[in-house]
Amino acid sequence: MNIFADFNARIIKAVEALDLKDxxxxxxxxxxVAVEPPRDASHGDLATNAAMVLAKPTGQPPRAxxxxxAQALRADPDLAAADVAGPGFVNLRLKDxxxxxxxxxLLGEGRNYGRSTVGGGKKANVEYVSANPTGPMHVGHCxxxxxxxxxxxxxxxxGYDVTKEYVIxxxxxxxxxxxxxxxxxxREALGDDIGEIPAGLYPGDYLVPVGQALVSEFGRSLLQMPDEEALAIVKDRTIDAxxxxxxxxxxxxxxxxxxxxxERTLHADNARKIRSAINDLTLKGHIYKGKLPPPKGEKPDDWEDREQTLFRSTAEVGRDPIxxxxxxxxxxxPLDFDFAKVTEQSKDNPVFYVQYASARCHSVFRQASEQLGEANFDRNRLAAATASLTDEGEIGLIRKLAEYPRLIESAALALEPHRLAFYLYDLASSFHGHWNRGTENPDLRFVKVNDRQLTHARLGLVQAVSDVLTSGLTLIGADAPTEMR
Incomplete structure (x- = not known):
């Protein structure tokens, strides 16, 4: 239910009705022709560039x-206003x-709100991580x-048919x-004195348990095998570990x-095909070899090795903040991961701010249940009451929720999941802002004991915010808490 796609279709229909000629x-x-949120929310709810992009091919002044x-669009029953701005943009304001x-x-769709078919069922293989199996993961892999x-x-x-792949x-x-x-x-596990690990080998203590496991399985028998045979067994067991x-x-x-x-199965089964393909691509100039320069002003001699394993990072700050x-x-x-910041309980910590909004949504329902004596709030009953929502802040929250389907599609098409994190922060900010208005003005509080119809309408809005926060956090791979602890 993408309102931007909906109004794009309406605008194109209006353009066609004007019978414009190339x-x-x-x-x-x-x-x-595009429909987007205006840069300044005071200009309206939607904006289109239709006249701007059609002016040149039709030979007409864009503002005219x-x-x-705009005149044609004013006949749309859902529009409160259609105004021309700047050199030829049309800003649309929708009725409450x-x-x-x-x-x-939105309440009818629940957490499926925003789900799209823009991918058209196309197969998409997303290969990620694929860290070398030579040791623990570190923050760089994270x-x-x-x-x-x-x-x-x-x-x-x-709407894509996605496979998540890790290439070993x-x-x-x-x-x-x-x-x-x-x-x-x-050999060390067998009691041999191995001295210092020679340069060029992996010195990490994480390999000690692997050596001990080999002793448990094979005793000293690996030393009695030909080196190549023993090494093959050791590599197999080590990769598994x-x-x-x-x-x-x-x-x-x-x-x-x-x-x-x-990767070994690829080489074993298709070695000749791989060499042929690489040679062919090389001859056609399609093989690129790149090298990243070191950080400016720093030399390798100045670099310091520091242990930053993923396990220690998640243990210290938790999965969701990471x-x-x-x-x-x-x-x-570039990303500067501030361990202190992600443990703060403030607006400056985005993950706390978003999860706090989720918890606040659930607290509203607990409060409503206590004050109204209703154990459960049926979605259909909440949805039936939405006509009571007329406050500017309430309409603003619905407007922000309506951006979610477009956000999902644009982020997926651009392969930019960071847009989702930004959106969730903006939605949380809008919700917290409306919550604070209710703190200052009792008439704007979500629960009005003397007006159940209005309360149900506002609870419907809170439920919708909760649904979208939960949906977005789930896509990110984080939890949507019901309370903060």
């Missing part, structure tokens, strides 16, 4: 064309009755895990190095893949 005799291209279009009906429909998982969730909600990079020289590193830990560790870390983030694909904050910046922008 001055060059061709057919008019209406694909560039906008006046004709439209928003009330929209809220009724952002890709969160962005990839949220993007996959978002695309599925937008278990082929190549780094796996040989890993195997030799574990062979040392195996590392992937179990990685899956554990991913589960802490609520990241779950549909497919774990081994997932939300990893999405609260565009994925190609």
């Amino acid at each position: 001055k060059d005799g061709g057919s008019l291209d209406l694909s560039r 064309l906008a006046e004709r279009l 009755a439209f928003w009330q009906v929209h809220l009724t429909a 952002r890709g895990a969160v962005v990839g998982d949220a993007l996959a969730n978002l695309m599925a909600f937008a 990079n278990d082929a190549g020289s780094q796996i040989d190095v890993l195997g030799r590193s574990v062979m040392l830990r195996y 590392m992937m179990a560790m990685i899956r554990e870390d991913l589960a802490l983030l609520n990241v779950h893949h549909d497919v774990f694909f081994s 997932r939300f904050m990893m999405l609260y910046r565009k994925n190609d922008a």
Whole structure:
């Protein structure tokens, strides 16, 4: 139920009714006609560029064309006003009755509100994380895990047939190095003095349990095998152990893949085809080799190794703050993860602010149940009362909720899940703002004991806010709490 798509269709119909002609005799291209929220909310609810993009092909002044279009649109029963602004934009203001009906429909859809078919069932394979199975995941892997998982969730909600894939990079020289590193830990577990781990091997203590497990399974028999045979066994067992560790870390983030694909199987079954494809692409100039420069003003000698494992990060601040904050910046922008900030209970902590809005929604229903003596509030009854909502703040909240379906589609098409985190913060801000108005003015409080009809209408609005917050947080992979603890 995308109102922007709905009014785009209405505007195109109005344009067609004007019987405009292309001055060059061709057919008019209406694909560039767009409907968006105006930059300034005081200008209206919707804005269209139709006259601007059609002025040149029709040979008409854009503002004059906008006046004709606005006049035609004023016949729409859902419009309170259609005004021309600037060089030829048309701003539309919708009647309160439209928003009330929209809220009724939203309540009918519940948490499916915003679900789209824009993906058209197209298959989409989202491959993310794919960290080398050579050790624990660290914070650097975390952002890709969160962005990839949220993007996959978002695309599925937008109508794509999504598969979440993790490619296990278990082929190549780094796996040989890993195997030799574990062979040392195996000998260590047998009681051998291995001294310092040689340079070039993996020195991490996380490999000690792998060596001990090999002793439990094989005793000293690996030492009696040919080196190549023993190394193959060690690599297999080590990859299994590392992937179990990685899956554990991913589960802490609520990241779950549909497919774990081994690179070794690709090489084993298709080595000749792969070489042929790479050679063909190289000859055509399609193989790109890039290199990122080091940070400006810093040299490798100045870099300091610090342990920043994903497990320790999630244990310290929790899954939800990590997932939300990893999405609260565009994925190609630098991210400074402030551990202190994500544990603050304030507006400056976006995840707290959004989850607090969810908890407040549920607290309204608990309060209403106590004051009205109603154990449950049926959605249909709440939806039937929406005509009582006329306050500017109430209509503003419905308007913000109506942006959600468009947000889902645009974020999925642009492959930008960070837009969802931004939207949820804006929605939470609108809800908290309206809550504060009720604190200052008792007439605006959600629960009015002496007016059940109005209370039911306002509870319907709160339910809708809760539905969208829950939907969005679920797509991000975070919880929508019923109370803050």
